[in-house]
Amino acid sequence: MTRPPGTRLGRLVRPWLPATVSVDVLDPAIADLQYEAEHARTTTERRQAILRGHVAIVRALVLSVEPGRAIRPAVALFALCGMGTLLVTTARGAHVEGRLLSSALLTPVMVAPAVLRLLGTMSSRRLFAGSLLVAMLTTVLTGGFGVNAGGGFWTDLRHFVVALILFTPMAAAVAIVVGRHQDGLSKRAVTAVFFGSGVATMAVLLARWPQGEPLSIRLAMTPFFVALFAVLFTLTLLPSLLVARIFVVRPGALAIVALACSPVTLIAGAYIDHGTVAACLYALRHTPLSVAAWSVPFLAGALAVGWRLPPSHTSQSRYYRS
Amino acid sequence: MAPPTLPARERLVLELLLDGPDFGLNLVARSDGALKRGTVYVTLGRMERKGFITSEQEPQLPGAIGLPRRIYRVTPLGKRALRAWATLVRALAPEHGT
Numbered sequence: 001m002t003r004p005p006g007t008r009l010g011r012l013v014r015p016w017l018p019a020t021v022s023v024d025v026l027d028p029a030i031a032d033l034q035y036e037a038e039h040a041r042t043t044t045e046r047r048q049a050i051l052r053g054h055v056a057i058v059r060a061l062v063l064s065v066e067p068g069r070a071i072r073p074a075v076a077l078f079a080l081c082g083m084g085t086l087l088v089t090t091a092r093g094a095h096v097e098g099r100l101l102s103s104a105l106l107t108p109v110m111v112a113p114a115v116l117r118l119l120g121t122m123s124s125r126r127l128f129a130g131s132l133l134v135a136m137l138t139t140v141l142t143g144g145f146g147v148n149a150g151g152g153f154w155t156d157l158r159h160f161v162v163a164l165i166l167f168t169p170m171a172a173a174v175a176i177v178v179g180r181h182q183d184g185l186s187k188r189a190v191t192a193v194f195f196g197s198g199v200a201t202m203a204v205l206l207a208r209w210p211q212g213e214p215l216s217i218r219l220a221m222t223p224f225f226v227a228l229f230a231v232l233f234t235l236t237l238l239p240s241l242l243v244a245r246i247f248v249v250r251p252g253a254l255a256i257v258a259l260a261c262s263p264v265t266l267i268a269g270a271y272i273d274h275g276t277v278a279a280c281l282y283a284l285r286h287t288p289l290s291v292a293a294w295s296v297p298f299l300a301g302a303l304a305v306g307w308r309l310p311p312s313h314t315s316q317s318r319y320y321r322s
Numbered sequence: 323m324a325p326p327t328l329p330a331r332e333r334l335v336l337e338l339l340l341d342g343p344d345f346g347l348n349l350v351a352r353s354d355g356a357l358k359r360g361t362v363y364v365t366l367g368r369m370e371r372k373g374f375i376t377s378e379q380e381p382q383l384p385g386a387i388g389l390p391r392r393i394y395r396v397t398p399l400g401k402r403a404l405r406a407w408a409t410l411v412r413a414l415a416p417e418h419g420t
Contacts, residue, residue, distance in 0.1 A: 004387050004388035004389075006388075006389075007388075010389075020367070020371075021367075024363065024364075024366070024367030024370065024371075025363040025364055025367055027389055027392065028346050028363050028366070028377075028391070028392035029346070029363050030388075030389050031388065031389040031390060031391040031392060032345060032346055032347040032391060034387075034388035034389060035345075035347070035388075035391055036347060038388070052359065053359075055360065056358075056359035056360040057360075058360075059358075059359075059360030059361070060360050060361065060362075060363045060364055063360070063361060063364045064364055064367075
């Protein structure tokens with residue numbers, strides 16, 4: 001069946017619009033466009049009607065934007081970009097280690113959805129867009145994509161794509177947790193992963209206490225560790241847990257399953273930390289106690305993810321029937 | 323609460339709707355270019371929020387595809403606002419011979 005004209009545009013923009021604009025402006029404009037296109041006598045007339053209708057819809061939507069409502073979030077986003085730029089530039093200037101530099105870049109990305117939420121933005125899509133915008137703008141302002149570096153077009157494009165790939169899941173995850181997202185599996189899974197990452201990060205920061213590292217440095221690394229653990233738990237732990245939750249009902253049992261699966265996360269973490277499998281094995285053989293202490297955050301985080309992940313409805317109903 | 327204002331475009335919409343309920347696209351066609359297609363829906367939405375007009379969806383025929391059109395009609399408040407505006411214009415008009 002042929003799709004009536006304007007349907008695709010409507011589907012594309014409706015989630016981003018306030019309900020009043022959608023009902024008062026978008027729907028009547030699309031309905032009139034469809035009516036006009038349907039009653040056109042010739043193909044040329046129909047095409048003209050569709051073109052005119054689309055132009056009118058776009059113009060109406062632009063006019064519907066209330067500047068007063070958009071100013072505060074826009075100012076907040078630019079302030080976050082500025083803060084991120086300042087942090088990254090300072091970190092680069094001070095020649096700090098990569099984890100602190102990554103934290104400087106990740107901080108505004110993680111904070112943006114929370115700030116937008118405080119300013120009244122509820123939709124997860126807008127929070128995601130705001131967070132991603134902050135990430136990409138901060139990368140541009142800090143000299144990514146050759147703005148200050150003078151790299152070629154293809155190098156810039158490659159950097160842009162890599163940054164987009166890295167930041168998109170992070171922005172989406174934070175937006176899901178912070179936003180008024182439907183309380184479904186995606187929200188619960190992402191929340192569980194972030195909870196586990198938070199626990200693991202706390203364990204890492206506490207483990208560094210005896211090493212005499214200043215508290216400010218440890219706290220400054222928080223975004224990096226949260227992001228790192230979130231990625232590790234999502235890639236190595238979450239798939240097995242999503243299958244396990246179909247059969248396991250109790251949060252405690254699911255936490256034990258997560259603990260049983262945590263060696264995969266541990267191996268991935270060890271590989272990232274040491275660079276090669278040989279170096280991992282060498283560390284395990286020569287400094288087993290240190291490796292054991294190092295693995296505590298992974299185990300604690302895995303337990304927390306399993307504990308927070310809700311069992312599926314199927315397993316729950318099966319449990320209550322029995 | 324501030325009294326509702328009545329800009330020229332809204333007056334024109336009210337005048338057009340006094341002839342009977344109509345669709346946004348028809349209002350544009352009947353306005354001789356005074357109303358634009360890109361702005362009429364915004365104006366109509368604003369007028370509806372002010373209470374000058376009301377709207378409802380056109381009943382859709384069975385088998386029809388696409389969105390139902392929205393038909394607009396003037397409310398008693400809209401009629402009163404238009405009358406008040408006409409009275410104001412008459413009151414402020416310079417008298418003949420002065």
